[in-house]
Amino acid sequence: MAAQDDAAHFHADGSEGQTTSRFGFLDADENLPQYHIEAQASLVDRPxxxxxxxxxxxxxxxxxxxxxxxxxxxxxxxxxxxxxxxxxxxxxxxxxxxxxxxxxxxxxxxxxxxxxxxxxxxxxxxxxxxxxxxxxxxxxxxxxxxxxxxxxxxxxxxxxxxxxxxxxxxxxxxxxxxxxxxxxxxxxxxxxxxxxxxxxxxxxxxxxxxxxxxxxxxxxxxxxxxxxxxxxxxxxxxxxxxxxxxxxxxxxxxxxxxxxxxxxxxxxxxxxxxxxxxxxxxxxxxxxxxxxxxxxxxxxxxDQRQITAGITTIISSNDQFNEGLCRATADLYMLATRTQEGIYPFAGIPWYSTVFGRDGIITAMMALWIDPNFGKGVLRFLAATQAKEVDPAADAQPGKVLHETRRGEMAMLGEVPFRHYYGTIDGTPLFVMLAAQYHEVTGDLDTIRAIWPQLKLALEWIDTYGDRDGDGFVEYARETEQGLANQGWKDSHDSIFHADGAMAKGPIALCEVQGYVYAAKRGAARLASMLGEDDLSVRLSAAANTLRENFDKAFWCEEIGTYALALDGAKRQCAVRSSNTGHALFTDIALPKRAAHVAAQLLSNDGFNGWGIRTIAKGEARYNPMSYHNGSIWPHDNAICALGLARYGLKEEAALVFEGMFDTSLYYDQKRLPELFCGFMRRRQRGPVSYPVACSPQAWAAAAPFAFLAACLGLEIDQARNRIRFRNPILPRFLDAVELFNLKLGDSRADIRLHRHGNDVTVSVTRRVGDVQIAMLK
CATH class of the missing domain: 2.70.98.40 (Glycoside hydrolase, family 65, N-terminal domain)
Incomplete structure (x- = not known):
């Protein structure tokens, strides 16, 4: 009901409106959404x-x-x-x-x-x-x-x-x-x-x-x-x-x-x-x-005490933030499911309580410094279920990482293709990217060595099946009409489009996917070197450098002042302002000279609504603040953007996004961040507008607060150098102090307190077990 009231209000005063006729409606030449979640009533109208x-x-x-x-x-x-x-x-x-x-x-x-x-x-x-x-x-x-x-x-x-x-x-x-x-x-x-x-x-x-x-x-x-x-x-x-x-x-x-x-x-x-x-x-x-x-x-x-034993815990100066962190931790471990390969975070309740490759990987990435067991379980499970052969009905090719698995009758009968479904373009590079991050934090070379054949097969998939036309970019086009039409994280039927609102025709190369490939090849180069495959390491490093140069040439769009959302099958830019560009910062594929421009777009009045960064900026042809992917706000997406902003030294901007998301959590039951919420502009004395059928809890939304905190603290855990470092740390305005307990690096443990003094942050070690080095870098 709130969303309907807001929609009417914003259109009446003209402050939020659709510039074309596409406000939640389908054009005559469009198909109905696939696997649509039908709703006659909102999930927010009753607890x-x-x-x-x-x-x-x-x-x-x-x-x-x-x-x-x-x-x-x-x-x-x-x-x-x-x-x-x-x-x-x-x-x-x-x-x-x-x-x-x-x-x-x-x-x-x-x-x-x-x-x-x-x-x-x-x-x-x-x-x-x-x-x-x-x-x-x-x-x-x-x-x-x-x-x-x-x-x-x-x-x-x-x-x-x-x-x-x-x-x-x-x-x-x-x-x-x-x-x-x-x-x-x-x-x-x-x-x-x-x-x-x-x-x-x-x-x-x-x-x-x-x-x-x-x-x-x-x-x-x-x-x-x-x-x-x-x-x-x-x-x-x-x-x-x-x-x-x-x-x-x-x-x-x-x-x-x-x-x-x-x-x-x-x-x-x-x-x-x-x-x-x-x-x-x-x-x-x-x-x-x-x-x-x-x-x-x-x-x-x-059982619950056992699964959370030894994790890193956090206490801050803000009791409400502490409540939110406790809820996020509880949600992560409720969604964690034991498999033969370790724990795996199921994506979300009620619609996605199963294994999703992309969701599990991103959740594990954001939670690595809290509990690397998520990373280990996700890597081992996805390696064990990696596609071995070409199967068009499942959108599978050798080396591709699982998107989704289902156990219901419709999946078993093939009425939906999700029994073992591989229709994701980003899961495979993200799999390699997670492996490199996991090793950097843990130094667990035994796990990397055990899945190294699968990692190499994933890299081979990227360069062959992933790059359909040999131009160096990874593109997708579904192999079955039952499969998902769009196969990035924004997988709604209408989420990839041109500036005039026309749907992009495939094969489609997404902005963020090229960043995942770049980070995967850089990370895999380091792993290959450690495993003695120096020639492979050199080739991967060179390929990553080439990809970064070509990405900037093909995706940078002066017209909108940021990277394009995607390239269509004719290599035309989808000149649309989107949060996807924040993922280019996260993966470091963006050239340093572009970072400030990307940040400015993300945090403009069209991009940032006061609560968070919209998936699609206001004013774009298909912008709809009540849509699933075309103007809504996703906590995990915002966390990735914050990590990207921090990577380029834009800490104040990262803190601003963190503050908006913290304020959002105060309006939700149990301080729990939802899967997503609507992108209407923030108004005084009014909370954010809920999305009617959002999952709650959702794994990567639960992991998001830990990513926000890591971004602002500039937390780097480097097992190879036996070092925990805080790079130019900043605390958002709602936090005066944060204490990290049982922060792990190898066999070492440390309790660390960070305290804000005006615009400065001090770091003090209150307990140390082992020889880990702890430093702050301005």
């Missing part, structure tokens, strides 16, 4: 709560329920909605809300409710006055199951008898169906009451997979039938009791008897399914549901 563990995630309303209104709510497992309704009532009435919050570490949802005024029969007086029965609900996920405890306490002075109802259903909709895709045919669903305490839904899919949802209740309900359980609870004054619901998600091949993951043609699927924490464990049947809940809750907490 939703997200939980995740392994391959399972839940989207709940603030009561902890599912399905009171249509939308994305549900319990999902392997890209399928295994539970589409779970609704709690007392005497057929919904409880009243008192409070609802995800715990600080994202481990569980805690909800406090109470009874409303209840009339047992129409026309009767109130039989149970409100606020006499307290209801405390705790929900969490662990190893393929959702655990739900409903605690009740009677604060009345008399005995109370209550009917507690739970309605439930499982629709087994593929995630792409939930997003809006229609299907002509579906499998067969059945439901049965298996015992006095268990109901099971079963879906025999067209992909020959059987998916089951088992609901276990404890203690034994008064009545239990498919779709509904009812408890009768009697509470003496001051007494309390608890009810438990355990929802177990499992899948197996139709021709096998035991639950388990798919085994045929596994690759990425295998790395996910057989990893720790993917599948539900069977509890000891002698335990009651209460003890099963308590044991799972204990193990869940223990």
């Amino acid at each position: 939703l709560r997200a939980l995740k563990y392994g391959e399972a995630f839940a989207v709940l309303d603030s009561y902890g329920d599912i399905g009171w209104v249509p939308g994305p709510e549900g319990l999902y497992f392997q890209d399928t909605r295994y539970l589409s309704r779970l609704a709690l009532t007392i005497e057929d009435e919904r409880p009243m809300m008192l409070s609802s919050a995800i715990q600080d570490d994202n481990g569980a949802l805690s909800v406090d409710l109470t009874t409303p005024d209840i009339r047992l029969d129409a026309g009767d007086e109130t039989a149970i006055p409100r606020e006499l029965i307290a209801i405390e609900r705790t929900k969490f996920l662990f190893k393929g199951a959702c655990y739900d405890r409903i605690g009740l306490r009677n604060y009345d002075t008399r005995r109370r008898r209550l009917r507690i109802g739970v309605t439930f259903d499982a629709d087994y909709r593929d995630l792409f169906e939930v997003r809006g895709s229609d299907r002509a045919n579906r499998g067969k669903r059945t439901v049965e009451r298996r015992s006095a305490t268990e109901v099971q839904f079963r879906y025999a899919g067209l992909d020959e997979m059987v998916r089951t949802t088992s609901l276990h209740f404890g203690p034994k309900p008064h009545t239990l039938e498919p779709g509904k359980a009812e408890f009768v609870v009697e509470l003496e004054p001051g007494a309390n009791t608890s009810l438990f619901i355990r929802v177990v998600c499992q899948s197996h091949r139709a021709y096998t008897s035991a639950p388990g993951p798919e085994r045929a043609g596994e690759s990425a699927a295998a790395a996910l399914s057989r990893a720790a924490g993917s599948l539900a464990e069977q509890p000891d049947r002698s335990l009651g549901e209460g003890r099963v809940f308590a044991r799972a809750y204990r193990d869940n907490r223990r």
Whole structure:
């Protein structure tokens, strides 16, 4: 609603408007958007709560329920909605809300409710006055199951008898169906009451997979039938009791008897399914549901402590920023999923809770100084799933890095191409780029040596399949009509266009991708030298230098005073002002003489709206502040721009972007940065305008605050020189001091305090373990 109001207001006064007829509409010659997320209601019009563990995630309303209104709510497992309704009532009435919050570490949802005024029969007086029965609900996920405890306490002075109802259903909709895709045919669903305490839904899919949802209740309900359980609870004054619901998600091949993951043609699927924490464990049947809940809750907490042990932590002088950092850390590790190759940050909830190559790489880059295990896990997983052959249906060629993998029925049947999909132009150079950064921070040559064949194959892909016409630039054109039309990070159907708004015709060479290739070749040259391949190192260095020169000649556009968004198939510039140019700074492909001009465009009134840098500058033909990629603002994109600005010594500019994004976080629930938000101009006494179907949490948005901080501090971790350096550090206006605890370099550890004195920053070491050198460079 806010976005609609703002749109009307800005158009009325003329301060935000579209200069052409393209304000969210398609031209007659354009196709409808691919894989569009259909929405009749915004995700911001009611608070939703997200939980995740392994391959399972839940989207709940603030009561902890599912399905009171249509939308994305549900319990999902392997890209399928295994539970589409779970609704709690007392005497057929919904409880009243008192409070609802995800715990600080994202481990569980805690909800406090109470009874409303209840009339047992129409026309009767109130039989149970409100606020006499307290209801405390705790929900969490662990190893393929959702655990739900409903605690009740009677604060009345008399005995109370209550009917507690739970309605439930499982629709087994593929995630792409939930997003809006229609299907002509579906499998067969059945439901049965298996015992006095268990109901099971079963879906025999067209992909020959059987998916089951088992609901276990404890203690034994008064009545239990498919779709509904009812408890009768009697509470003496001051007494309390608890009810438990355990929802177990499992899948197996139709021709096998035991639950388990798919085994045929596994690759990425295998790395996910057989990893720790993917599948539900069977509890000891002698335990009651209460003890099963308590044991799972204990193990869940223990697991969370284990995965975050030893990471770098941050405390600042600003309590609100500290809250945001705690939330960002919790989000990163909630989205972190164990695979056979290490931890991998799934992209985001609800639409992208799976492996994405690009998202995982950029998240790992921004979090390297906090926890390099993200980098190691991402590198190993993408090396293990690298394409081995040409497969047009998957947009795959040898050496190309995975874009996305899905486990749902539609992906397994090929109704969508994302079972193992490689339609990304930037994932492969980013893979090599991450490897070089990971080694620079960790010195872990064993990991680099283990994936060196895959890195060399990726470099070969860049120069052959990536460079389609041999001009030295990497271009994309999809190999299948089912694939993504645009294959950079801005992959909307209308995101790459010319100054007049006409869509660019491929093959398309994106501005930022050339920067990724440049940084990849420079980084790979260093790795090759360390591995004794000196000739390769020399060739890669020379190729990188040539690319930098040619990039400036082909992409610099005097007309707009910055680099072009892209080159189309005829090598014509897409002379459009965009945030993509900030990535050219990030990768160092921009010539030093261009940096100030690029920064000026990014931070102009058209580029920077007061909250952040827009993806497309105001005034461009397809600018739309409510679009996904053509005028919106993405925290991760802004973080990359800030890192790029800092690389060229533009620290004040980087701090300005950081300040805008910090201010943005204050308007969002739990200080959590969303996937994106709208690009309307900042106005006094008004917060940023939310995007209606943004993911929250989103991995690279969660990692963004760490990148902003590293940019402003000028943090450089150089394992080869055994040195941690702060290059011309600056602190934004909202921070007076920052303390870094357990900052790692090899076997060394350090606690470091940075304090602002006017425009200067001092650095002091409060603890040091090992011989690491720590210095500040002006």
